[in-house]
Amino acid sequence: MPHKSFNIDPRKLAKALQPYENKWVALVGTTVVAVGETVQEVKEKAEQAGHTSYMFHLVPSSSVLLAP
Amino acid sequence: MQFSYTPRITDYGVTQEPRVPVIFTNPKTGNFILLFCLVDSGASDIILNAQFAPLLGIDLAAAASQEYQGIGDEPFAAYKHPVTIRVQSASAGFTVPCAFMPDLRIDGILGQNGFFDTHKILFEKYRKRFDITPVMRKKK
Numbered sequence: 001m002p003h004k005s006f007n008i009d010p011r012k013l014a015k016a017l018q019p020y021e022n023k024w025v026a027l028v029g030t031t032v033v034a035v036g037e038t039v040q041e042v043k044e045k046a047e048q049a050g051h052t053s054y055m056f057h058l059v060p061s062s063s064v065l066l067a068p
Numbered sequence: 069m070q071f072s073y074t075p076r077i078t079d080y081g082v083t084q085e086p087r088v089p090v091i092f093t094n095p096k097t098g099n100f101i102l103l104f105c106l107v108d109s110g111a112s113d114i115i116l117n118a119q120f121a122p123l124l125g126i127d128l129a130a131a132a133s134q135e136y137q138g139i140g141d142e143p144f145a146a147y148k149h150p151v152t153i154r155v156q157s158a159s160a161g162f163t164v165p166c167a168f169m170p171d172l173r174i175d176g177i178l179g180q181n182g183f184f185d186t187h188k189i190l191f192e193k194y195r196k197r198f199d200i201t202p203v204m205r206k207k208k
Binding site: 008010011013014017018024027038039040043053054055056057058060062063064065066067068 | 073076077078079080083085101102103104108110117120122138139173175
């Protein structure tokens with residue numbers, strides 16, 4: 001099954017993710033459709049909500065910058 | 069394919085991260101996931117959070133392990149398995165080794181082996197954008 005092509009507006013996405021630091025989320029475009037503590041939890045919530053095509057993301061903490 | 073840097077609001081101000089949607093498929097099972105990965109030229113390999121292994125139908129107990137060292141961290145183990153990667157909206161995919169790391173505090177990292185050797189990547193942070201082009205090599 002092919003994935004939908006998501007149109008991601010980076011500024012909208014940054015705002016949408018702000019409340020979910022340290023959480024796993026499922027995204028459809030810039031909309032958060034499921035939130036959880038684990039990938040499996042997010043998958044179940046997204047699919048229970050009727051989403052079959054979504055993108056996983058772990059929202060980093062706002063108190064850290066990323067290092068390689 | 070051109071992508072915008074993704075702004076992230078932190079306690080230290082807004083930081084810009086080069087993130088891109090990538091589809092990862094287990095070539096053995098056909099299971100796939102879509103992740104919003106960080107393009108990281110400082111990482112040796114493609115590294116995914118180990119929570120994705122069951123979704124892809126990958127048994128990490130049967131995978132070879134390898135140690136990695138982050139800055140300021142003790143070395144930690146990850147488990148390698150071949151996975152097909154395709155940047156969303158790209159026509160070409162590549163089957164490359166990916167490392168699955170337990171307790172990784174990020175979703176996925178696109179590093180040198182597997183990503184930078186299969187894609188041409190041009191960072192233009194001063195324009196808040198970057199380009200990714202799959203590199204198709206001719207078979208010899």
